[in-house]
Amino acid sequence: MSPEVAVTSWAVWSGGGVSVNETPVPGGGHGLWAWPERRAPGAPARARRAPASASALVRLVRAVLSTRRSGAVPELHAGVDLKLGTRTGSSEIDLAFLQSLAERGDPFGSPSLFAYTLSTAAGGEVSLALGLRGELSTVSSGAVSGLTALVAGAASVNSGRSGACLCGAMEVSGSESDVIALFLLEPARPDVDGPRLVGWRHSFDPAPVPVSPPDSVRSTMERLAVTLANGEGGEIKASSFDGHSAFLTVAPAARAAVGPERSARMRSR
Amino acid sequence: MPTFRATHVPAFITSIGAVTGHGLGTARLFAALLEGQSAIRPVTRFSVQGLCSNLAAEAPDDAALDTAASALGEARVDDRASRLLLAAAAEALAGRELDPSGRRGVVVGTTKGAFEHLGRSPGSDDLLGAPARALARAARARGPTFAASAACASSAVALGEALGLVEDGLCDEVLVGGTEALHSFVYRGFHALRALSPRPAMPFDVERAGLSLGEGAAVLVLESLSHARAHGRRPIAVVEGFGSATDGYDQLAPEPGGRGLISASRRALARAGVTVEEVGGYHAHGTGTIQNDRMEAAAFAALFSGREVTVSAIKGSLGHTLGAAGALDVAVCALMLQLRTVPPVTNLRVLDPMARLPAAIGATCPLKGDRLLVASAGFGGINAAIVLRTAEATL
Numbered sequence: 001m002s003p004e005v006a007v008t009s010w011a012v013w014s015g016g017g018v019s020v021n022e023t024p025v026p027g028g029g030h031g032l033w034a035w036p037e038r039r040a041p042g043a044p045a046r047a048r049r050a051p052a053s054a055s056a057l058v059r060l061v062r063a064v065l066s067t068r069r070s071g072a073v074p075e076l077h078a079g080v081d082l083k084l085g086t087r088t089g090s091s092e093i094d095l096a097f098l099q100s101l102a103e104r105g106d107p108f109g110s111p112s113l114f115a116y117t118l119s120t121a122a123g124g125e126v127s128l129a130l131g132l133r134g135e136l137s138t139v140s141s142g143a144v145s146g147l148t149a150l151v152a153g154a155a156s157v158n159s160g161r162s163g164a165c166l167c168g169a170m171e172v173s174g175s176e177s178d179v180i181a182l183f184l185l186e187p188a189r190p191d192v193d194g195p196r197l198v199g200w201r202h203s204f205d206p207a208p209v210p211v212s213p214p215d216s217v218r219s220t221m222e223r224l225a226v227t228l229a230n231g232e233g234g235e236i237k238a239s240s241f242d243g244h245s246a247f248l249t250v251a252p253a254a255r256a257a258v259g260p261e262r263s264a265r266m267r268s269r
Numbered sequence: 270m271p272t273f274r275a276t277h278v279p280a281f282i283t284s285i286g287a288v289t290g291h292g293l294g295t296a297r298l299f300a301a302l303l304e305g306q307s308a309i310r311p312v313t314r315f316s317v318q319g320l321c322s323n324l325a326a327e328a329p330d331d332a333a334l335d336t337a338a339s340a341l342g343e344a345r346v347d348d349r350a351s352r353l354l355l356a357a358a359a360e361a362l363a364g365r366e367l368d369p370s371g372r373r374g375v376v377v378g379t380t381k382g383a384f385e386h387l388g389r390s391p392g393s394d395d396l397l398g399a400p401a402r403a404l405a406r407a408a409r410a411r412g413p414t415f416a417a418s419a420a421c422a423s424s425a426v427a428l429g430e431a432l433g434l435v436e437d438g439l440c441d442e443v444l445v446g447g448t449e450a451l452h453s454f455v456y457r458g459f460h461a462l463r464a465l466s467p468r469p470a471m472p473f474d475v476e477r478a479g480l481s482l483g484e485g486a487a488v489l490v491l492e493s494l495s496h497a498r499a500h501g502r503r504p505i506a507v508v509e510g511f512g513s514a515t516d517g518y519d520q521l522a523p524e525p526g527g528r529g530l531i532s533a534s535r536r537a538l539a540r541a542g543v544t545v546e547e548v549g550g551y552h553a554h555g556t557g558t559i560q561n562d563r564m565e566a567a568a569f570a571a572l573f574s575g576r577e578v579t580v581s582a583i584k585g586s587l588g589h590t591l592g593a594a595g596a597l598d599v600a601v602c603a604l605m606l607q608l609r610t611v612p613p614v615t616n617l618r619v620l621d622p623m624a625r626l627p628a629a630i631g632a633t634c635p636l637k638g639d640r641l642l643v644a645s646a647g648f649g650g651i652n653a654a655i656v657l658r659t660a661e662a663t664l
Contacts, residue, residue: 081513087395089418094387098454106457107319114458115520115648118380119397119418124649127515133532135513136651137426140382140397141415148415152430155437161540173394201439203371204414206406242395242402244414 004188005154005197007250009068010168011060012225013180014218020063021263023229024222031174032056049112051093053172054122057180058129061166064182065130067263069193069253080184081134081165082123083153085145087217088173089119089138122170134162138170142240144202145169146181146217150224151200151246157185169217181221183228195228199235199249206243215239224248279541280435280443280491281504281660285600286360288353289485289587290326293337294360298587299604302612303633307586309469309481315453322465325451326483326588328353341407348383348396349450351403353486353593357446358404361488367409374412374440376431377401378424378447379592381455382416400448404488412440418592420647421554422513423447424487425595425655429511431491441496446488447596455591456482462521470557470589471616472582473566473624480556483588487596489603494663504660506603509543509640512536516650522560527568529652530554530644534572537642537654545572548656549638550611552602553626554646555582556589561646566624568644579637580628581605585616595645599655602641606659609636 011020015028025033032053050058065077093116100110115121119138126132141148146169153167168181186192213219215238227234233252239245287294290308291301301308308326317323328334331352338344338355341362346352354377367373383399397416405414413434417427424447431445459465459482466479497504514536516529523529538545551573553565569580583601590597605611613629620628639659646652 089397091387091394091396094454097458101457107460109457109461111461114461117458118420118648120420120649120651121520124515124520124651127517127650131517133515133517135426136515136649137417137419139415139417140395142395142398145395155433159433159437161433202413204375204405204411
């Protein structure tokens with residue numbers, strides 16, 4: 001049986017802006033566009049103050065789950081897995097904790113800061129705020145990390161190991177490459193609308209052929225979102241200088257394109 | 270909850286390698302566990318002045334690790350987590366022909382990877398993925414290669430990913446493991462949390478005072494049965510199921526009732542297609558913090574409903590190796606299944622009445638049944654569980 005997994009909603013947040021079930025907003029400078037200044041809605045009062053990147057992830061997960069093409073299903077949340085590709089992990093928070101040790105002295109590091117020195121800490125904030133109770137993990141494979149998360153998530157949904165998986169990438173290190181991208185993968189059933197992933201693979205070659213310009217986590221996630229938004233299907237390939245490569249094959253949605261009430265695009269600084 | 274297809278295929282552990290505070294090799298590790306020895310000693314690699322503990326379980330130095338890893342051929346690595354991993358891999362891959370293969374995958378769990386390179390080189394900023402790439406190069410793996418990170422359940426989650434690769438027929442064999450180096454950064458962080466014990470960790474003991482950190486690595490070769498048979502390999506144990514769940518309670522503290530661990534365990538059992546009555550032993554995460562111990566006791570009570578299955582735990586002996594902990598737990602449990610012996614919980618003398626578990630105290634005991642449930646838990650409310658079975662029972 002051919003593999004087939006539905007992409008029922010997606011969103012990309014980069015320096016250019018935020019797009020939900022739409023073509024990503026291009027461009028932008030360093031960091032993500034218009035960080036939320038307050039805690040994302042839904043975060044419980046008892047949670048310690050989360051870094052802005054974690055709040056942004058919570059906000060984007062909420063957007064993806066509430067704009068599912070076949071209609072939002074609140075009870076779906078509890079079983080959703082969250083698998084994010086990341087190349088830089090928690091490096092921004094790690095550096096901040098190191099800085100706090102340098103300023104205060106080794107015995108006086110900030111416990112609140114240390115709590116977020118894990119690549120899964122932002123995902124943990126999603127679990128706290130939105131009630132996701134599925135598997136939470138990150139995967140890392142250089143510039144291919146985002147695609148690797150999608151390949152692993154697609155395989156998991158296709159095999160029945162996961163009932164639904166939010167896959168994508170999270171790179172937040174204050175650079176032009178910053179991106180949070182999320183794609184909700186579900187089993188391909190007649191009642192589940194959305195484009196299909198019909199092929200995927202990842203591999204390793206210690207002597208890769210260089211590509212120009214080099215792929216980045218952000219460019220790969222944006223290409224996938226463009227392909228999904230165009231509704232025409234295609235193949236998304238990426239490779240990294242350190243040997244990782246991956247591809248996804250996208251097939252068009254079986255039904256009509258997403259309605260305007262379920263898509264959004266916010267742009268410009 | 271996911272529904273699992275009837276085509277579920279278990280994966281077989283055919284080889285194991287480990288590096289811990291007890292030194293190089295699984296034989297030394299298991300012998301130390303049987304004798305109840307602890308590798309937790311004063312830290313030598315960095316200053317711990319002014320911190321609430323001066324203890325950790327340090328693995329052999331870089332030179333010893335490089336010498337062990339040289340059995341894999343030329344393997345240039347410049348971070349300690351990769352060194353630990355390759356030294357463990359050298360044991361796991363001893364005697365194997367390693368032609369380049371796209372059907373050989375690598376999945377490595379870690380929380381900090383090549384952390385010492387943070388901020389040093391903008392061209393190589395995938396620090397988490399560095400050990401997995403080092404192993405893929407050394408083992409000439411051309412299949413899926415990536416790092417998995419899920420706090421202290423990282424390498425348990427890596428094992429879940431590897432199981433999927435074998436189950437889906439994408440790989441004939443997966444080199445799966447975990448690695449974590451002891452960094453002053455992490456030590457200072459756990460000090461900031463006031464989680465470090467001033468004496469070696471005492472999981473489930475009434476006098477426990479926190480956790481002890483450790484470092485190490487484990488590598489397991491996971492294969493389909495047909496591939497193992499075709500190469501004349503004798504399985505050590507079988508990975509039957511994996512499950513994971515978050516508890517959504519707090520970034521740092523587990524939900525006291527063990528909600529997440531119970532859910533992860535039930536998912537693992539469902540994927541294995543077995544009931545909890547078919548499990549003969551429980552291998553605890555067992556960090557030695559009061560929050561973890563009491564959460565695990567609550568989860569154990571809910572899962573096993575008063576059944577007297579033997580409980581084991583190794584962090585009083587190896588320290589908490591964070592991203593490597595799940596792989597080391599599975600490595601030890603595979604040996605327990607093979608040898609049908611449960612080592613005592615190192616440093617456990619008197620059970621905490623608030624964390625009552627039928628733990629192996631003071632002496633080894635025989636393993637009941639032919640299945641173990643292996644638990645992992647981590648920050649962010651992450652929980653994972655793995656079902657292991659003796660190889661003989663499935664052949």
